[in-house]
Every structure is written in structure tokens, then in C-alpha cells.
Amino acid sequence: MVPIEQQVQKKIIMYLSITDSKGNYPLRRALQLAHSLTTEAEIIFFHNSETVAPTADFTCYEIDGPSSLIQLVTRLQPDVLLRDTGSTHKEEMSKLTELIPSILHFDDFGDGGRQADWVIQTLYAETHDPLPDHYIAGFETFIVDPALQPYRRAGIQDKPFSHTPHLVISFGDEDPGNLTFRALRHVKQLQIPLTVSVIVGSNYAHDKSELQLMALSRRNTKILHAPDNRLALFAEADMVLCDAAYTPYEIATIGVPCIVLAQNEFESNLGFPTERNGFIHLGLGRKVTQSNLLNAIMEPLLHEARKDRAVRRQLKLPMGDGGDKVLEVIRYLLEFPKRQPAGYVTLKENRR
Incomplete structure (x- = not known):
């Protein structure tokens, strides 16, 4: 067992950019997840200039474009990125996957979602076309607000x-x-x-x-x-x-x-x-x-x-268990990262 004083706390970045007139549900969803994970990881919020800083309870950084995102990710070295910024692009995702062990997207209709490790589609299109295996789509993923x-x-x-x-x-x-x-x-x-x-x-x-x-x-x-x-x-x-x-x-x-x-x-x-x-x-x-x-x-x-x-x-719709399902995915990504990016500081290296 690793001594407590030598353990490295996991780090989760939650990146919010309110798009497509989605209102404040993405923020409420992120805060609910963040408060559920505070004992398991350090939670840091990223947001763009048009999105209100989530809360004083967490460290927040304003993102000013893709280069700003890459620079902060490189410096902070998160274990998991939870991203709720609308549709993403594969060019940016190619860089992020080189830096972050695990990436989870919410409601991403862009080609960048295909390079994420998991995509939670609470908003989903009315289509019969099959989604990639790493997409979890459906109303069952809706997280019911405590209120x-x-x-x-x-x-x-x-x-x-x-x-x-x-x-x-x-x-x-x-x-x-x-x-x-x-x-x-x-x-x-x-x-x-x-x-x-x-x-x-x-x-x-x-x-x-x-x-x-x-x-x-x-x-x-x-x-x-x-x-x-x-x-x-x-x-x-x-x-x-x-x-x-x-x-x-x-x-x-x-x-x-x-x-x-x-x-x-x-x-x-x-x-x-x-x-x-x-x-x-x-x-x-x-x-x-x-x-x-x-x-x-x-x-x-x-x-x-x-x-x-x-x-x-x-x-008749089974609403209400979405929070547990999403938390299960996040905890899995924390425990079993999808990759080890170059330059990523592992627990073993930190103990030297």
C-alpha cells in the first residue's frame, strides 16, 4: 500500500462552454458531478469568456481559444477531462489525446467526439444510424437535479x-x-x-x-x-x-x-x-x-x-438514474486510464 503522504490525488478538469442555447443545465450537471467526486479527485473548472465561472468552491480558469486550452492542460496534467462544449473538432482532439489519459465528452455532435474515450449523449438525434461503441446515448443519461x-x-x-x-x-x-x-x-x-x-x-x-x-x-x-x-x-x-x-x-x-x-x-x-x-x-x-x-x-x-x-x-420512462451511470463511467476512467501520455507524471515516478 502506498503511504498516505506519498499518494498523488487524481485531477479532473471540467470544461464548460455554453453553446446551442442549452441554458444552465450543463453547469448544473457539472456541479452535481463535481460535488460527488470531491473526495476522489481535485476538481478544476475551465470555461470560456461567455460562460459564467461555475462557483467559488472550485478553482476556475478562463479559456481563450484552443492554444490557451492546450497550454493549461499541459501545465495542470489532469487525469480526466470532462468536456461539455458542444461539437468538437478532430484536429484539437488529436492534440488533447496526446496530453490527457482519459477524455469524456457530453452532447458532442462533432467529429472530435469520435476521438474521445466516452461520449455521453443526453441530447441525441432522431436517427437510425448506429453510433460508435464508445457513445452512450439516450434519456437514461439525464441527471436529475436534486431540486x-x-x-x-x-x-x-x-x-x-x-x-x-x-x-x-x-x-x-x-x-x-x-x-x-x-x-x-x-x-x-x-x-x-x-x-x-x-x-x-x-x-x-x-x-x-x-x-x-x-x-x-x-x-x-x-x-x-x-x-x-x-x-x-x-x-x-x-x-x-x-x-x-x-x-x-x-x-x-x-x-x-x-x-x-x-x-x-x-x-x-x-x-x-x-x-x-x-x-x-x-x-x-x-x-x-x-x-x-x-x-x-x-x-x-x-x-x-x-x-x-x-x-x-x-x-413510464426510467428517468432518474443518469447520475449514477455517469459517475460510474468517470470513476472507471480515473481507475483505468485509456493511455499514458508522454511526459505524464505517474504515481511511481512521483515516489522517487
Whole structure:
């Protein structure tokens, strides 16, 4: 046994770059994994200039382009790189594999993912083409936020008899296509008793005053700016209208009828929020018509059987164990590195 004073602590770098308007789920996922691994490895965060530094609990470095990444990796010599930066390129990956024993990517649709040791695809394309063996794709890899646990399966709870139907609109932290405005403009034409809660993300860059004016023109409509009770609002809702990225995974964990509008072509090709899994997918949000959207909202409100069927399909999905699966992969890479890069300081060498 190696004496404690001579043991070398493992080192994990988590590299975040919020891309494709994915919101803050990648950051929440990374922090959850980091806190689970603090007793097993030193955790260091990398982030680009457009991504907020994760937390004061960990050492953080800002990355300014590929050369900055290579320089820091060379200096810090991590045992594992966990990378959540969107699609990567094989040229950069060729250099990184020479420097890092093990590399794990999240939601990587680029050719660089083929050179990673493992790729976790929580966001996955609707395709029948086989993925390489080192890809783990599917909704089973979704990591349920601890704040979401109290609301699991909350959608099957009975609402009060006099309950007014409640629609929650949420298009993530940024909403680059301003689907919040488009959706509310259509929804305010509904002439039925309906409570509408519009969640505006912390990085919403559009004119909020226009939303407020529309809310004032319709009864029981309110605009909520980055509320702390976002998940509770989902659990209370009779219907959620949202993006096609990570939000549907949260909705399926709760069990609520859900209409999905894709922010962009990337989201429109994702394979999770489908009718098979209990969602109404209306395609690209910028192309949705008022009649299609309002009909989709009315359908589960008027047809209880269709509402129940959607919720049952969502709750049949085995959501919730993704964290354990991902941690198992990370611990395997820590214990059994895929390679020993040139110049890498091994435990044996460190003891000399």
C-alpha cells in the first residue's frame, strides 16, 4: 500500500462552454458531478469568456481559444477531462489525446467526439444510424437535479375540482429566437379561463416591456423573471410550453402534458421530445402558426384521456438514474486510464 503522504490525488478538469442555447443545465450537471467526486479527485473548472465561472468552491480558469486550452492542460496534467462544449473538432482532439489519459465528452455532435474515450449523449438525434461503441446515448443519461427530486411524478396528483387550468411558458435562460414573445402573442388570443405563467430566463436579451404589456392585456397572466420556484411551477401546471433541449427531460420526470417548440434546427432534430415519449412537438417555433399552437394547448385541456395518456408515457420512462451511470463511467476512467501520455507524471515516478 502506498503511504498516505506519498499518494498523488487524481485531477479532473471540467470544461464548460455554453453553446446551442442549452441554458444552465450543463453547469448544473457539472456541479452535481463535481460535488460527488470531491473526495476522489481535485476538481478544476475551465470555461470560456461567455460562460459564467461555475462557483467559488472550485478553482476556475478562463479559456481563450484552443492554444490557451492546450497550454493549461499541459501545465495542470489532469487525469480526466470532462468536456461539455458542444461539437468538437478532430484536429484539437488529436492534440488533447496526446496530453490527457482519459477524455469524456457530453452532447458532442462533432467529429472530435469520435476521438474521445466516452461520449455521453443526453441530447441525441432522431436517427437510425448506429453510433460508435464508445457513445452512450439516450434519456437514461439525464441527471436529475436534486431540486427536482421533490416533484418527481407530481403531475399525477389530482387538482382541486374548481381549479383553473394553468399554462406555464418557459424557453430556457436565453431564448435566442424570442419564442416567449411569439408564444404569448398567440396565447393571449385564447378566450377561455386559463392562468398563464411566463418564465423569463436570467439571460433573456429581448425587450421585456413588450411581454409585460401583453400580460396586462390578458387576465391571470404574469411574467416571472428567473423565479426560484421554476420547478414547482412546472409541477403545478396543467400544460407546459417549452424548448426542445433539456427542459422536456425535467417535464418527463414530473409528468405534465407538454408542447415543444424548437429554438433552432439543432433542437428540431433531437430525438427525446416526441409523441412516443408523451410530448406534442410542433417543430420550429419560428414557423408555428397560431391555430396549430392554440389547438395543441386546447387538446389536453378538453380531452382528459389524451392528457392522461401523455403523462403515462412520460412517467413510464426510467428517468432518474443518469447520475449514477455517469459517475460510474468517470470513476472507471480515473481507475483505468485509456493511455499514458508522454511526459505524464505517474504515481511511481512521483515516489522517487
